[in-house]
Amino acid sequence: MTSKATSIDIAYRAGVSQSTVSRALRNSPLVNLETRQRIQAIAKELNYKVDKNASNLRTQNSHTLALLICEDPTNDESLINPFFLSMLGSITRATAQQGYDLLVSFQQLSSDWHADYEDSNKADGIILLGYGDYVDYEHKLQKLLEQNTHFIIWGAEHNNKEVLSIGCDNHQGGVIATEHILSLNFKNIAFLGDASEHSPEFRDRYLGHAEALKKAGIKLNKKCQFDAISTESSGFDAAMKLLDSGHQFDSIFAASDLIAIGAIRALKQRGVNVPEDIAVVGYDDIPVASFANPALTTVKQNTKLAGEILVESLLKLIRGKDVGPQLIPTNLVVRQSCGGVDKS
Amino acid sequence: MTSKATSIDIAYRAGVSQSTVSRALRNSPLVNLETRQRIQAIAKELNYKVDKNASNLRTQNSHTLALLICEDPTNDESLINPFFLSMLGSITRATAQQGYDLLVSFQQLSSDWHADYEDSNKADGIILLGYGDYVDYEHKLQKLLEQNTHFIIWGAEHNNKEVLSIGCDNHQGGVIATEHILSLNFKNIAFLGDASEHSPEFRDRYLGHAEALKKAGIKLNKKCQFDAISTESSGFDAAMKLLDSGHQFDSIFAASDLIAIGAIRALKQRGVNVPEDIAVVGYDDIPVASFANPALTTVKQNTKLAGEILVESLLKLIRGKDVGPQLIPTNLVVRQSCGGVDKS
DNA sequence: CTGAAAGCGCTTACAG
């Protein structure tokens, strides 16, 4: 009783062949209904579970997806980008919903990629999170491509069309954030975040920002742009530089919530009030956003939908169906950091 | 070239038997060094990876751990307890460090447990997170025990000694939180959180609180205790009840940060200043804690260490070694919500 | 509707 029951044990008890047990457990209509039910009852009684290794080996697929999350080494190791954590939650759920298991792994930027999940038949496909900064990963993606690995990458559309990417519409997000600021009569918007082609997601947000400005007939305030990566401290530093630059601005569009929160800390430290003196919009709507002080007005990425689409698309890819890149719409969440609505 | 290479392909190329290939790839000293290196080179060239399903089937272990996170259905589904998310991060890392893979799954409270990871040989053992509320799960744990599943549960020590539990020292945490409040000359402490045996972790915190009070010769303020589960809104509600009760108090010990944050919102809404009028201490040190307004003074659970110990202990259990329950020490993080130190 | 048989790709006694 200590060792696990196998299909042969069940076959013996049911007085049928092992093949019939296997069919019955998969609920095959080939097996007589009565026999089927009897077998299933015995299986339940014995607490029998199909051995995944055996069935996967036989069918040559694992019914498992792997999620690789890029870990920013500049961060304290316990501080994974909270946005990715939200995505992790929704991807986990979406995967389970499709009857798949999910293998999760954090990958150091520096270390060798152990993206051999598919090669070793541990997973049928891979979801890449946090590799938006694709410049540094190009050769690794190339290798995945060469190996015919099924994978999908979260982020801006990739310049290599063979790489399937799913992401939120960062351009549109940049537009709505900027339009919101403008609608509140701020006209001189600073931008905090790396807008180079090195950070395609930030860049798209910036491009949307620029477009909205242009549409409104307002010039980009190039002097008030400072690079930042998506951490609180980087946002703090960038805002300090902005402040020290002496250039005029009445509002800030931060390329991420973490940057926005850091910037607000810098502003406060210099005695600047948000939103009375300076309005701030963030991006992501991470859980912290609503607890910030003032609560952040921000562009929400729909992580639930994103997770579902990511998983669905990867599954299609695995099954050899046609899938293209997709852009998920974003929406504005108005809180207090720009004024406008005050529901404190 | 499209289909994956097998050990037989390598054997063919290397001019040896498949058994020798298998040995060489596991770097067995039985194989001649030169032959071994030649085989490994060919494997690399062919981008060969051992098929995990086959090797797991053969060796009957999966080198995989499963993590089950209990999902509180009262929450919006995107809002997983941030403390669990931190734990997830550290467990993922600790698992990888041990050369294991991690299967992650969120389980609905209501739904049937698909804790069949081990039965189906998908995992060698299971980590249970968020099942501290064990009363409701007793029979399920019992079943796991009966099936000889290797599992470990995060939380307070379990009354059933067969269940291996690892958790932070909640009693000690309650003591240090309370001592801190007392050291700042608050004497009338309200407690927010369910202190019944239904929530063993909260209860231990409460017991530590009571002990510290007793030691200081101060009576428990029983009238100022209100139940709350670990959500912001529950904390808000509990604080409202406390306020409405009309009983006097000068400080609050919240059984979790989320409760504390909700309580602070309630206090603010009623025009009560924190920490000037009322001091508040939380518990957990979730990422949000430092962004709260005022930033939360709280009891930090060392999630990094906790993840490591959890994984190590489970592995010991799997390997048949002796393991006992462990209590991880906590420490106080002083921020602004109690006054005392002000580094805003 | 059912059974006997092959085979998925490994690991590991066993024999040399």
Next chain:
DNA sequence: CTGAAAGCGCTTACAG
């Protein structure tokens, strides 16, 4: 040091 062989527990043509 190496090879032939068995077998892990399934699924699924094939034959009846």
